[in-house]
Amino acid sequence: MKYTGAKIVIECLAEQGVKTVFGYPGGTILNIYDELYKNSDRIEHILTAHEQGAAHAADGYARSTGKVGVVLATSGPGCTNLVTGIATAFMDSVPMVAITCNVPTHLLGKDSFQEVDITGITMSITKHNYIVRDVNELAGVVREAFDIARSGRPGPVLIDIPKDITAASAEWTPLAAPVGSVHTPAVNRTNVKIPVASxxxxxxxxxxxxxxxxxxxxxxxxxxxxxxxxxxxxxxxxxxxxxxxxxxxxxxxxxxxxxxxxxxxxxxxxxxxxxxxxxxxxxxxxxxxxxxxxxxxxxxxxxxxxxxxxxxxxxxxxxxxxxxxxxxxxxxxxxxxxxxxxxxxxxxxxxxxxxxKTHIPAMYSRKTSLHPRFVLESVHERVGDDAIITTEVGQHQMWVAQFYPFSKPRTFLTSGGLGTMGYGTGAAMGAQAGNPDRTVVHIAGDGSFRMNLNELATISHYNLPVIIIVANNGTLGMVRQWQKMFYDKRYSATTLDRPPDFVKLADAFGIRGFRAKTEAEFVSAFDQALAERKPALIDCYMDIDEMVFPMVPAGKPIDELLLDAQS
Known part of the structure; x- marks a missing residue:
């Protein structure tokens, strides 16, 4: 039977076992979104506040479930907004398929409205990418993209489809067996071979x-x-x-x-x-x-x-x-x-x-009104080993890595290779969407959280019960730590003495907000948030001079580590 390119995309997603996609519509991708509307009973679409949030959500979905994450975006600024998320997935070997749509084929290369060479832009940050100029090749490309994304060392794959290709028609033949029950890779045009140790x-x-x-x-x-x-x-x-x-x-x-x-x-x-x-x-x-x-x-x-x-x-x-x-x-x-x-x-x-192992930094036992170690150990005591923890990037990320006693795979989602500030909120959304019955706690620094806090709109609308803990020390903490130790305390552009009030912001999005300046206030707030099973944000006030140790100064051997600021 003959299907339009847009319907072929949806059918290919369904046969790959895709149940959830993240994205943001626009003019060139309207045909695919129209088919999504018609197939909303088969594939759920989560509309994010920004394409970067959608890419991070697809990443978090993939890391937490082991499945391929899928993100959709339109041409021009829509697809370029995916670039940071794609690069994040590439550096950390995350299986993702990004589907973008471009201007019609006869307008390609003419500086048309919202035209951009997204395959050229993402060539170095994808495992493979395509631009589909013939609707008859579309099904094979989509199938191959999923196979490449999940096989060997996983990674992101991008498919760019001109709008006229989504409207054109071609014969559609479904796979003989659904992906998942029997592995059915498409023809491998990239000749990727999976090595086998002798x-x-x-x-x-x-x-x-x-x-x-x-x-x-x-x-x-x-x-x-x-x-x-x-x-x-x-x-x-x-x-x-x-x-x-x-x-x-x-x-x-x-x-x-x-x-x-x-x-x-x-x-x-x-x-x-x-x-x-x-x-x-x-x-x-x-x-x-x-x-x-x-x-x-x-x-x-x-x-x-x-x-x-x-x-x-x-x-x-x-x-x-x-x-x-x-x-x-x-x-x-x-x-x-x-x-x-x-x-x-x-x-x-x-x-x-x-x-x-008995040599630990003194800061682990440092007494402050609200210490990172207390917060993280309190969270673990209440949510156990099955909860999924996401982070942004910075001091709070290292505190989670040092203090949270992870015991099970795929319960810690963070940007390692690229170090993407703004990653964690989207990742938490994707993790919660992919694991609706599990607890997801997002630990964020106030600097990182500002970068994609617009996704509170997504969390609120879909009632995703993510608990966000903002480690609010009023600074770009990791950068300040370097300035304190190696730049003679010249705190250039790192102090965040400015709005917003995160609790009021949460309220504006219809999310329950809490303030915590003491251990008792944090425990009370977290227990309430956990019991309510709704989106929540806890603004935790922490000492601006709280630091991360141990630390190896750049270029030093790793066994010459500092256990405190005086080492």
Whole structure:
């Protein structure tokens, strides 16, 4: 049967199992929105306040569910407003499909109204992108885009469709089997091959692990993406190896586990950073050796051989030279290693790491009217391990990473690679839409929150029961911390002594607002918000000079970390 391009898009989304999309309409994408209207019983559309919020919502939906997130935008400023969200997803390997519409094909390249070359703009921040000039190719492109987005190392894919293509008609043939019950990838025009580690390479890696006296894990977001947390835990326990996690790998290994040493890198723990430079074998799993982790590459893991396990061949030896590598599916590789490695008893290496774990910054116990540690521990006590926590970027993000005891995968959504201020509100919306029965708590700094607070309109309209906690210290806290420590306290453009009043703002959007200046006020406000199961905002007043420690000064070896401002 013949369908219009717009209807083909909707049918392709349905056969990919898409139930929810995020977006904002405009002139060139009207045909697709008209089909969405006709198919609202099959696909829910969440209208955001801004396209950037829609992109972050699709990202949060994908990270929290493991499914492909979908975002729609019109041409010109509509699609360029997606760029930050697409780049955020690209840096953190998030499966997303962005569908944009452009001016009709005969107007392309003529500086037409609201025309922009969005495929050219996003070429470096997508896994692949397309402009569809023939309606007969549309179904194949959409199917292939989803396959590319979710396969191998996931990432965002963009499809740009001129308006006349959405109006033109073509024959439509549905897939023989729905995606999800049987994997049915389309023809792979990009020739992306999923690597498979050889049995010999796995056996050699197992032998390397078995002979190690001081093994140590450096775990990244790839373990979460590949659903390999169970296999990682089994391997770590069998060889009694301490486990450090990156910001993106925070939920890959339970924080309360005896082998967990916490975060590694610029704001990592003394145990993680010291162990990385004292181990004889560093096992990097799904981690890319970011500069925020390794700092000075010549002095990182300087006593160790490095075994790197990753699905992306481009990551092998990119930032650090390795002595051995396994390139392939992390979950399958770890499962094979568990059966091959020799068990290792607890010994003096574990005792040394446990002693380093006792070295914690004094600020963890600092007494203030409302300390970040108290807030985060109080939240966890009330919502448990199944709640999803989102953040913006800055000091509050690091406090969450340091103080919140994550135990389950996909419960911590944050922008790691790009460090996108304004990410978390949209991500919280997407997480709540994808997990309607779970509690979603968004921790925001007052600076980051200002960037996309317009999405309070979306949260209110759809009655998404997100609890927003604004860590309000009246400053761009992380930048101020650097100014205090390295710029002789010249606080240039970081003090936020200006509106809005966040509680009054929440009220304007029809959201319950609370103020909290003390521990008792915070507990009372959070308990009320949790009980009401409605959107809520808690404005938490915090000390402007509260800082994040440990901290490794830029360029220093990671074991030369500061535990306080006087170190």
């Amino acid at each position: 049995p010999r390479a796995i056996a050699d890696a197992a032998a390397l692990i078995s002979k190690s006296a001081r093994p140590f894990f450096y775990v990244g977001g790839g373990v979460v993406i590949s659903d390999a947390s169970g296999e990682l835990r089994a391997l770590a326990e069998k060889i009694n190896a301490p486990v450090s996690v990156t910001l993106m790998g925070k939920t890959a290994f339970p924080a309360p586990h005896a082998l967990c040493t916490g975060m590694i890198g610029m704001h990592g723990t003394k145990a993680s950073n010291t162990a990385a430079n004292q181990c004889d074998l560093l096992i990097a799993v799904g981690a890319r050796f970011s500069d925020r982790v390794i700092s000075d590459p010549k002095k990182f893991a300087r006593s160790a051989s490095i075994l790197q396990i990753d699905i992306d061949p481009a990551e092998i030896n990119k930032n650090m030279p390795t002595q051995a590598c396994l390139n392939g599916n992390i979950k399958e590789i770890l499962a094979s290693l568990v059966s091959l490695v020799s068990a290792r008893p607890r010994d003096g290496w574990n005792d040394s790491v446990d002693e380093w």
